[in-house]
Amino acid sequence: MTQLRRALTDLDRLDWLRLIRTENVGPVTFARLMERFDTAGKAIQALPDLAKRGGRKAPLRIASLAEAEREAAAVTKYGARLIGSCEPDYPQALAAIDDAPPLISVKGHPHLLGKRAVAIVGARNASINGKRLAEMLARDLGAAGFVVVSGLARGIDASAHAGSLASGTAAVVAGGIDVVYPEENRALQERIAEQGAVVAECAIGTQPLARHFPRRNRIISGLALGVVVIEATLKSGSLITARVAGDQGRDVFAVPGSPLDPRSQGPNRLIRDGATMTESVEDIVQALANSESRPLREPQSDLFSADRGIQVDEATVRKIGERLLESLSYTPVPVDELIRGCQLSASVVRIVLTELALAGRVQELSGNQVVLIQQ
C-alpha cells in the first residue's frame, strides 16, 4: 500500500457502508469513486448525477444513513467489527488485491488476519485420507507459524479449520457474519469465532446465494500468501480459487493423488500447470521463502489517482459511453485494450466506465477489466 493507513471515524465508516451497499457499486467501482472523490461522503452526494449521466433512468437505490446505522449496530451487537480497507487492522494481504472488499465484518481476533497466512481449500465430499491430510497440513502450518484460512465448507475446509483451531484459523463465510452454512458446521463456526477469526463481506444477516461463493473465494486467497488445493474435481470451485490466487500473485500448492480418483484430477492438473507439488508442510514453507522477496502487488486503484479532479461534461459522457458500449461484450475485456481501441484519453474512459457501471450497464472487474451487463 502506498497510501497511509488511517482509522475511519464512525461517520466515515457509515459513509463507506452506505457507498458499498449502494446498487451497482462493487469493490472496483467503490475504489474508482474513492480515487475520484476522495471521501465516501462526497461520492454518495455525486452518485445520482453520475448514474444519470451514465444513462440510468430510474433513481439509483442509495443505502440510507439509517440503513447503514442499523447494519453497523447489528454487527456490534453480534460482537463483530466492521473494518475498512484503509484501516490499520484490515489485513494487508487482502488490501493488496484490486477488488478488495471496502469493508469486512470480523468476529473473533482480527489481529490473526495480520499474520502470515496460507489457505487450504478442496472438495466438500472429500475422502477420509483427504481430510486427514488437510488436518495434518493445517496443524503443521500452524506449527510453522502460519494462520490457516479456509471457507468453512464441509470436507477439506472443515478439516483445515479443525487442524488449526489451536494455532490460528480464519474462516471466510459467503453470507453474513452471523449466518451459519452448512448447518452441520455451526459448532465449528462458533469455536472459530472464539479462538480464531470469522470474516464476511456481505451484510450481516445475508443468506449465502450461489453467486456469493466465488466472491468469497477471492477473499480466501486474498488473505493468504498461497493456496493449497487438496482433492478437487476439474470443475470445482477450489480450482477456480487456485486460478484466482494465481491472478492475485499468490503461490498455488496442490497435493497430488491417484488418477483413479476424480478428486485428484484438479490438483494433478494444477501441478502440470506449474503449481508446487505439495506432500508436506516443508514444500509450502520452502516455496513461500523463495517468494518472500516478491512484494504483494500494488492495488490497481493507486494507478488511477491521476483521474482526480478531471471534469467530463454530460454530453461527452453520453457520446463516449455509446462508443464504449458498442465495443464491449459479455466477455470481460481489459480496460487498457478498450482505451487503445477507442483512441480516447485513459482518464476519460475510466470516468465514463464508472458512470456506466453506476447506471448498471457495465461492471468493473478485478484485473482492470470491464464487462457488459445483460439488460
Add this chain to the structure above:
Amino acid sequence: MTQLRRALTDLDRLDWLRLIRTENVGPVTFARLMERFDTAGKAIQALPDLAKRGGRKAPLRIASLAEAEREAAAVTKYGARLIGSCEPDYPQALAAIDDAPPLISVKGHPHLLGKRAVAIVGARNASINGKRLAEMLARDLGAAGFVVVSGLARGIDASAHAGSLASGTAAVVAGGIDVVYPEENRALQERIAEQGAVVAECAIGTQPLARHFPRRNRIISGLALGVVVIEATLKSGSLITARVAGDQGRDVFAVPGSPLDPRSQGPNRLIRDGATMTESVEDIVQALANSESRPLREPQSDLFSADRGIQVDEATVRKIGERLLESLSYTPVPVDELIRGCQLSASVVRIVLTELALAGRVQELSGNQVVLIQQ
C-alpha cells in the same frame, strides 16, 4: 547404430558367447575389445596377454568353446534363441545403450522387441489400485500400438504383463531364460513365452542373485522409448530404473499418488524432478510424439574406433596403469576426467583401462565411466 547390422555365423556366435562369459568381461569391456580387435575370436586370443599386462597374476578364466557350445545347445533345446547385438533381430533401442548386452536369449517372438515399446515398472507390494492402473495403462498402450516391457516381478510388473499379453508384452528376467522367479509367476512367464517375448542376459540355468536385478533393469528401460513408474518407494529399484532410463535418454513417466502412501513418494519425486505426470495413456503417447524427432543415442563404443591398431608396450601399460589406479576410487569417475587429470593420450588411457579391467582391478561402466574394484 552407425555400424552395419549383420547376422553372426554360428562360430562367431560361439566366440561372442565365450568372450562375454569370460571372467572380468562385462558389456563395456566387451565393446572395447570388439573395437580394438574387430572379432571376438581375435580378442579371445589376446585375452591372456592383456590380463597379464594389466597386472593379473593367476591365469584368466576364459570360457571354453565346449562351454559355449553347451550353453548354445541348451538355449536351442529350450526353444529360445541367442541374438548378438550386431544382428538384425537384436532390438535397436537396446543396441543404442552403451552397456547393451552383447548377447541376449529370447524365447517367444523376437520381432516384438523391434516394435516401439514402453516399460512399466513399480512396487512388488503394490496396492489394488496400483495394479489396476498398471493393467489399464498396459492395455491402453497395447491399443495405441506399443509393446509393453516389464520385469515379471510380483505386483505392478505382473499386472502390466497381464494387461498387454494380447497386444504384445516382453518380460526381462534377471536370471537365465529358463529360470522362473518368483515361482508364483510361472504360468504368466510361460504364457509370455508363447504369446510375447521373454528376454535374459544371464546364461541359461542361472539362478537370479541380488546383483542381477539392477543389471536386468537397464535392459527393461533399454528396450523401451520410455519407462512408466507406478507406485515405488524412494529406495525402490523402480526409481533406479527410472534414473537409468533418463541416463539412457529415454522418457520417464510417473503416476502421481497420495502423499500418505509411501509408494507414491517415488513417482511424486520423479514428477518434481521433471518426469511426465501420467494420468492416462494420452500423456505417454503425447510425450513420446514430442520426443520422436530426438534419435536414440549413439552407442558410446563408436567413439573409440580410433583406438584400433594402436600398440602400447607392456612397460608403458604398467607405468600408466599405476598412475591411473592411484587416481581412481570406489566411486565411478568419467574416463574423460581421468584423461584430463593424467595428461595422457585418450587412446592410451582407454587401452590401459581395458587391460586393468581384464586383470580384475577396475570395472568399465556405462556412461564412459570407470571404478576401482575392491581387491
